Amino acid sequence: MNKENTVRQAGGFIIQLMPDIEDEVIEGLEKKISEISSVTAMLEHGMTPEDILEEILGKYELEITERIPVGFHCDCSKERISRALATLSRQDLENLVADGEPIEIKCHFCNKTYKFDTEELKEIQA
Ligand SMILES: [Zn+2]
Numbered sequence: 709m710n711k712e713n714t715v716r717q718a719g720g721f722i723i724q725l726m727p728d729i730e731d732e733v734i735e736g737l738e739k740k741i742s743e744i745s746s747v748t749a750m751l752e753h754g755m756t757p758e759d760i761l762e763e764i765l766g767k768y769e770l771e772i773t774e775r776i777p778v779g780f781h782c783d784c785s786k787e788r789i790s791r792a793l794a795t796l797s798r799q800d801l802e803n804l805v806a807d808g809e810p811i812e813i814k815c816h817f818c819n820k821t822y823k824f825d826t827e828e829l830k831e832i833q834a
Contacts, residue, residue: 717751721760733768740764773823782818789822793832801833 710716750760810825
């Protein structure tokens with residue numbers, strides 16, 4: 709994190725062992741993982757994900773077979789939130805409409821806010 713509480717570096721890795729792996733490989737991996745610094749520190753030092761894999765798995769004939777881009781993405785939409793609202797009980801929806809106030813719903817995954825006015829709530833209720 710930066711002083712401004714923004715994310716500077718984030719990373720991690722998962723090593724999945726194949727069936728019938730030899731104990732000596734497991735012990736070697738455990739030893740190596742106990743020796744390396746944190747992923748954040750390695751990224752801070754300019755290491756790429758490939759460098760990190762090489763550092764941990766290099767002596768086991770590491771071969772990179774595929775690269776897949778990652779990104780932060782949420783496929784929420786007003787339509788999806790409407791469908792979620794439609795699952796409220798008839799009574800709850802009636803209460804929301806009767807309040808006569810617009811409501812705000814925040815997506816729990818991406819924090820995007822969606823507003824629904826009384827007319828929209830009536831449509832969902834119908
Ligand atoms: Zn979202």
